[in-house]
Amino acid sequence: MNIDRLVITIAGSFIVISLALGYFVHPAFLLFTLFVGLNLLQAGFTGFCPLAKILNRIGQVPGSAFN
DSSP states (O other): OOHHHHHHHHHHHHHHHHHHHHTOOOGGHHHHHHHHHHHHHHHHOOOOOOHHHHHTTTTTTOSSSOO
């Protein structure tokens, strides 16, 4: 799996988990959903994704979106 697919998979997982925690545990967990969404938004405009940089450093295969 390349970095692009990992970023999308991890971000989607974080959103689903934080929404579930916000619903079942405490609404403050929805702030994590906001953080992930804003990070995805800025990555779309700037091409910079901190998670992609981390995955690249640990040796994952780069994709075409985050070089």
